[in-house]
Amino acid sequence: MSLDLAAIRRDFPILDQQVNGHPLVYLDNAASSQKPNQVIDAISDYYRQDNANVHRGVHRLSQRATDAYESARDKVRGFVNAKSDKEIIFVRGATEAVNLVAQSFVRPMLAKGDDVLISHMEHHANIVPWQMLCEQTGANLKVIPMTTKGELDLSGLNELLNERTKIMAIGHVSNALGTINPVKDMIAQAHAKGIPVLVDGAQAVPHMAVDVQDLDCDFYVFSGHKMFAPTGIGALYGKQDLLETMPPWQGGGDMILSVSFAHTQYNELPYKFEAGTPHIAGAIGLAAAIDYMHTIGIAKIAQHEHDLLVAATARLEALDGIRIIGTAEHKASVLSFMIEGVHPHDVGTIFDQQGVAIRTGHHCAQPVMQFFGIPATARASFAFYNTFEEIDALVDAIKKVQELFA
Amino acid sequence: MSAGDLRDLYQQVIMDHNKKPRNFREMSDANHLAHGNNPLCGDALVVYLKLNGDVIEDVSFQGSGCAISVASASLMTEALKGKTSAEADALYDLVHKQMTGEEVDTSALGKLEVLSGVKEFPARVKCATLSWHTIHAAMDSDHDISVTTE
Ligand SMILES: Cc1ncc(COP(=O)(O)O)c(C=O)c1O
Numbered sequence: 339m340s341l342d343l344a345a346i347r348r349d350f351p352i353l354d355q356q357v358n359g360h361p362l363v364y365l366d367n368a369a370s371s372q373k374p375n376q377v378i379d380a381i382s383d384y385y386r387q388d389n390a391n392v393h394r395g396v397h398r399l400s401q402r403a404t405d406a407y408e409s410a411r412d413k414v415r416g417f418v419n420a421k422s423d424k425e426i427i428f429v430r431g432a433t434e435a436v437n438l439v440a441q442s443f444v445r446p447m448l449a450k451g452d453d454v455l456i457s458h459m460e461h462h463a464n465i466v467p468w469q470m471l472c473e474q475t476g477a478n479l480k481v482i483p484m485t486t487k488g489e490l491d492l493s494g495l496n497e498l499l500n501e502r503t504k505i506m507a508i509g510h511v512s513n514a515l516g517t518i519n520p521v522k523d524m525i526a527q528a529h530a531k532g533i534p535v536l537v538d539g540a541q542a543v544p545h546m547a548v549d550v551q552d553l554d555c556d557f558y559v560f561s562g563h564k565m566f567a568p569t570g571i572g573a574l575y576g577k578q579d580l581l582e583t584m585p586p587w588q589g590g591g592d593m594i595l596s597v598s599f600a601h602t603q604y605n606e607l608p609y610k611f612e613a614g615t616p617h618i619a620g621a622i623g624l625a626a627a628i629d630y631m632h633t634i635g636i637a638k639i640a641q642h643e644h645d646l647l648v649a650a651t652a653r654l655e656a657l658d659g660i661r662i663i664g665t666a667e668h669k670a671s672v673l674s675f676m677i678e679g680v681h682p683h684d685v686g687t688i689f690d691q692q693g694v695a696i697r698t699g700h701h702c703a704q705p706v707m708q709f710f711g712i713p714a715t716a717r718a719s720f721a722f723y724n725t726f727e728e729i730d731a732l733v734d735a736i737k738k739v740q741e742l743f744a
Numbered sequence: 745m746s747a748g749d750l751r752d753l754y755q756q757v758i759m760d761h762n763k764k765p766r767n768f769r770e771m772s773d774a775n776h777l778a779h780g781n782n783p784l785c786g787d788a789l790v791v792y793l794k795l796n797g798d799v800i801e802d803v804s805f806q807g808s809g810c811a812i813s814v815a816s817a818s819l820m821t822e823a824l825k826g827k828t829s830a831e832a833d834a835l836y837d838l839v840h841k842q843m844t845g846e847e848v849d850t851s852a853l854g855k856l857e858v859l860s861g862v863k864e865f866p867a868r869v870k871c872a873t874l875s876w877h878t879i880h881a882a883m884d885s886d887h888d889i890s891v892t893t894e
Contacts, residue, residue, distance in 0.1 A: 681810035683785040684754075687865060691750050699785055713786025713808060742754055743811075 341634065341642050346723050349374040349630075353723060360693030363731040368513050368672055368719035369697050370563045371544060373627070377567060380626035381619045392618055393592055393609070407618050410625035411608070414573050417628045418539075418558060419549040424578050424607035428616050431572035432540040433463040435559035436507070438574060438611065439536055440467040442584045443557070444505045450476030455498055455506040455533075458484040458709060461513050462702040464538045468507060477504070484709055488515040488664035495524065499531050506535045510542035514703035514715070515664030516647070516672030518542075522553050529554065534580070540564055544721065545643055545670045547636045550575050562620060566721075567627035571620030574611070581607050588613040639722040643671055646720045650729045657736060663715050674701075674715040677736060680743045682714040688742060689716075692735040752861035753868070754811065757819075762811035767804040767821035774802075779890040780878030782870055787813045791878045798828045805875060812868050817875030819856055829883045836876045843869050 347353050350372045355362050364372060384406065390399035392407045414426045429435045444454070454468045458481050465479075472479045480498055483491045490508075499506065506528045511518050525535045536557040542548055544565040550558050557580075561572040576584075586593055586604055590613035595603040604610050631639065650673050654660050659678035677685055686698035697717045700707045707713060718732055771792035780789045787809030794802040803821045808814075824832050839856050842848045845863045862872045881891045 681785075681808075681814075683787075683810035683868075683871065684812070687753070687868060688750060700783075707786065713788070742750060743759070 341638055341722060343723065343725055346634065347725075349376065350723055351375060351378075357693040357695070358691050360731075363692075363694040363728045365718040365720065365724065365728065365732060366695045366697045367544070367721040367724075368541060368564070368701075368717065370569070371566050371721050372723070373566055373568065373623075374630050376630045377623045377626045381568065381623045384619050384622050389619075391615055403618055406622050406625075407616065410621040413625040413628050414621075417548075418543075418573075418575055419551055420575050421551065422578055425575055425581065427574040427576065427581075427608045427611040428621055429559075429572050429574050429611075430570055430617070431561035431563070432461075432538060432559045433467075433561075435557075435572060435574035436464055436536065436538065437467045438587045439505075439507075439557050439559070439576070440471045442587045442611075443534075443576075443580065445471055445475065446585070448475040448477045448504050451502065452477040452504045453480045453498075453500070453502040454478070455480045455482065455503050457482040457490055457508050457519070459488065459490070459512040459515060459517060459519075459703065459706050460507075460509050461538065461540065462704070463540070464507055464509060464536075465705070478502075481705075482508070484706075486710075487666050488512070488517050488706075489666045490517075490519055490524075492520075492524070495527060499528050499533055501531075503528075503531070503533050506533055507538065508535070509538045509540075510548070511539075511545065511670045511672075512664070512703070512706070513541045513672065514701040514706045514717070515666065515674060516669035516719075517664060517666040518546075518668040518670050521555070525554055541670070541672070546640050556580055562624040562627065565624075565627055566630060567624040568617075568620045571617045571624050573624075578607065581611070584611075586610050586613065590614045592616070634722060640670075642722050643720050643724075646724055646726070646729065647671060647673060649726060650718065650720070650732060653729060653733050654736070657733070657740075659740060660736065663710055663712070671721070672717060672719045674717045676712060676715060677739055677743075680739055682716045684743070685716045685739055688739045689735045692731065692738060694731055694735045696732075749861075749864070753865055755858045755861060757855065757858040758811060758815040758861075761815035761818040765805075765814050765818040767825075768806060768818065769804050770806055771802060771804045774804075776882040776885065777889075778878045778882035778885065780807075780874045780881075781890065781892050782809070782813070782874050783892065785810060785871070787871065787874055789813070789817055789875055789878055791817070791875060791882050793879065793882045795829070795883065798830070800824050800827050800829065800832060803879065805878075809874070810868075810871050812862065812871040813874050816859060816872040819859070820875050820879065823854065823856055824879070832883070833880065836880065839876065840873060843872055 388402040390403045392404040534556040537555045539560040543560045558575040563569040593613040661676045663674040682698040774792035776793035789807035843862045
């Protein structure tokens with residue numbers, strides 16, 4: 339059964355508006371997704387009824403806030419199928435989670451001459467923290483290469499994974515190209531050599547079911563705002579035995595059991611990594627977003643988005659003067675393209691005049707742009723609330739660009 | 745909000761200068777040069793300048809960017825040849841004012857008036873001013889210098 343798109347779109351009030359005299363066509367979901375009423379209400383209900391600090395009050399509101407916050411954690415645990423709530427650390431987003439793992443897990447074991455392995459198609463969030471770490475330690479950043487289709491070239495992976503490699507950090511789905519990487523196989527290959535793996539799932543969780551036990555990744559990171567939850571909240575999954583050995587990343591309240599000037603005893607997992615008052619409303623919004631996705635059904639979401647991507651790709655391929663950037667066999671949500679003779683920035687402005695919101699630029703993945711020898715791309719990215727009529731609007735907007743630049 | 749008219753932004757003159765940018769070449773005997781980058785959209789220009797005392801004897805540019813930044817750079821090179829650096833700065837001041845919606849004496853602008861369409865598209869002002877920032881940096885410096893707008 340397919341999705342009831344009319345009903346779904348009613349849940350997203352922001353979609354019902356005119357932009358520059360045209361109905362908004364929101365195709366910038368890879369940058370940030372829109373929020374359903376269910377999420378907006380969960381946040382405002384929390385502030386209207388339950389707001390208090392967590393883990394510190396005996397009063398009723400504090401208990402309610404704590405319960406809601408901790409049940410959100412359990413919801414996230416279920417969402418990625420982690421074994422224990424102790425394995426779910428709330429963070430600001432994927433970026434913060436990568437930095438946490440780089441500094442707390444990898445840094446203590448990294449020596450000069452060691453390798454950190456990433457891929458050519460990473461988001462800057464999964465490049466720069468590792469680069470900084472390499473600068474701090476004298477380690478080397480190694481990069482899994484990419485093919486012209488925008489797939490990882492894994493032919494040399496065996497050599498890239500060696501005794502110097504202390505971590506492999508790879509994206510599950512590329513935000514610039516849409517490529518779904520074969521992370522499960524890559525993890526198995528790394529584990530065969532005892533190398534831990536972090537997966538950047540920022541672009542995967544909005545579009546597909548993720549099972550961290552099945553993947554057997556050591557760390558999995560994602561942001562709430564790309565999966566219909568608020569900004570400023572995200573999660574780090576880490577295997578419990580690894581998290582146990584890691585030192586805290588930031589110090590402060592909530593991450594301690596006892597403090598004296600002579601000695602501080604750190605709190606247990608997951609609180610050891612959550613210094614200070616957390617984004618309680620954000621966690622509650624994230625839980626509501628997970629509920630919402632489950633209500634629709636993640637398999638149905640994936641199917642509808644796949645159908646949209648296939649249809650949009652075919653429509654663009656049928657046009658003259660369009661080059662699609664990223665033609666991997668397995669893709670999710672993202673359609674990056676160039677219109678011959680027109681800079682993506684001009685494309686973005688002309689689209690906006692038609693009410694079509696896309697992203698133009700380097701998508702925080704400049705090495706990908708360098709690889710394809712282009713300054714930027716135009717990128718349409720789909721969510722489950724997008725319709726086939728919106729693909730018509732996308733195609734019309736492209737024709738308008740071509741007309742103007744003819 | 746009323747929609748800015750795309751035809752105001754992408755006027756014929758702009759499209760023409762984007763397709764066939766004038767003074768689009770390297771200058772081997774340049775005595776000033778600067779790189780301009782807009783990292784947000786990937787625009788990257790080099791402006792070459794031959795200053796004779798205070799007078800811009802020759803100016804050219806190379807690089808890639810959106811239609812607005814390329815056309816603006818091309819128009820700029822045409823407008824500035826033979827001007828003094830003070831005249832160039834004064835002209836930039838006018839160009840910037842018209843792009844941010846201020847009343848200006850359009851007769852002093854000449855062809856550069858076509859850039860006025862940018863005022864309806866605030867996100868694009870940075871594109872149109874990149875080459876001007878770059879030449880300003882080039883004039884002020886006698887070595888290769890980089891400027892960045894975002
Ligand atoms: C693949 C990928 N990783 C990481 C991030 C960073 O996410 P955030 O900015 O929410 O921390 C993004 C966001 O664009 C992304 O697409």
